[in-house]
Amino acid sequence: MSRADALPAGALAGPAGTPRRERGADRGAWAIAAAPLLAALTALFAVFLTGFDGRSAMPPDVAARFYGFFLDRYPLFAFALVYGLVRILAAMLAPGPASVARRLVGGCIGLALVLGLSLHPTFGGLVLRAGFGTGSGAFLNGTPMAIAYTLGAGAAAGLFGLATGLGARLAGRPGPALGGGRWRRVGRALRGWIAGFLALWFAAAVIGLARDAGFGPWPRRPLDARDLVVAAGLLTLAALPHVVLVAARRRPSRRPG
Numbered sequence: 001m002s003r004a005d006a007l008p009a010g011a012l013a014g015p016a017g018t019p020r021r022e023r024g025a026d027r028g029a030w031a032i033a034a035a036p037l038l039a040a041l042t043a044l045f046a047v048f049l050t051g052f053d054g055r056s057a058m059p060p061d062v063a064a065r066f067y068g069f070f071l072d073r074y075p076l077f078a079f080a081l082v083y084g085l086v087r088i089l090a091a092m093l094a095p096g097p098a099s100v101a102r103r104l105v106g107g108c109i110g111l112a113l114v115l116g117l118s119l120h121p122t123f124g125g126l127v128l129r130a131g132f133g134t135g136s137g138a139f140l141n142g143t144p145m146a147i148a149y150t151l152g153a154g155a156a157a158g159l160f161g162l163a164t165g166l167g168a169r170l171a172g173r174p175g176p177a178l179g180g181g182r183w184r185r186v187g188r189a190l191r192g193w194i195a196g197f198l199a200l201w202f203a204a205a206v207i208g209l210a211r212d213a214g215f216g217p218w219p220r221r222p223l224d225a226r227d228l229v230v231a232a233g234l235l236t237l238a239a240l241p242h243v244v245l246v247a248a249r250r251r252p253s254r255r256p257g
Contacts, residue, residue: 026251032094033247037239039086040079041232047218048228054219067219070124070132075218076207077118077128079235084114084164087246091168094250098172110167117163127163131156131204153208157200165196192249199242206238 046052054067071078092107118125124132135152139145213234216227223231 028095029247029250032090032250033243035090036083036086037236037243040083040235040239043082044079044223044228044231044235048223051222052219053222065119065122068122068124070122070128071219072217073132074124074128074208074210075215076210076231076234076238077124079231080160080203080207080238081114081118083235083239084118084160084167085111087164088114088167088171091171091173094172096172096174098174102170103172106170106172107167110164110170113167114160114163117159127156127160130159131208149208150205153204154201156208157204158197160204161197161200165193195245196242199245202241203238206234210234 058066088107088110091110092103098106116125118127120126131152131154133152134155135148138151139148143151210231213230214226215230215234216224218227
């Protein structure tokens with residue numbers, strides 16, 4: 001190939017360090033996106049290794065708030081809560097234009113919002129109560145069980161997503177790109193919200209099926225190896241669409257030329 005033929009190819013390639021920087025940015029985006037799932041799986045392994053269950057010593061007030069119907073019926077929500085909290089922490093620590101003050105204040109508000117909606121008045125908070133109330137109400141009114149369950153999962157996902165999304169935004173997560181006209185920006189924002197809601201809706205539907213998938217009676221007894229495998233598989237399957245979505249949002253846009 002002649003030097004004249006090689007010149008345009010070199011020009012299109014851009015600076016020598018650009019591909020390396022793009023690969024580094026991609027890895028950073030995936031690390032930020034996957035951190036909450038890794039934290040949830042780490043919490044699951046910690047529960048398995050320590051044998052933590054309902055008989056473990058806990059302050060009476062904490063035990064009264066933590067144990068009950070919703071933990072028994074939806075045990076994997078305990079690890080989904082870890083996912084939501086670490087999602088906000090990841091937004092606080094991720095690179096971006098937000099100031100340190102905004103990250104600290106907004107992050108604390110976001111964490112308090114997720115904890116409040118998930119644990120008040122007891123475990124599950126308004127999140128699981130909204131899902132259970134919506135699903136059971138629909139079923140009692142003659143809706144088929146599968147549709148009622150789906151509606152309940154959507155209600156829980158909407159409230160949980162509102163808390164985590166708003167918390168991450170307050171903690172410094174960048175908003176939609178500012179390029180284009182006003183309606184284009186609105187459209188991008190709506191697509192992002194809808195995609196995030198659908199990903200969390202899928203996640204809520206998956207983790208709600210833990211007992212049906214063979215997950216044991218934890219916290220009434222410690223986790224065994226089978227429970228660990230089932231829970232890890234369900235958590236990974238549930239979170240994967242949201243992880244991919246967050247990574248795609250954070251990947252730098254590539255412009256030709």
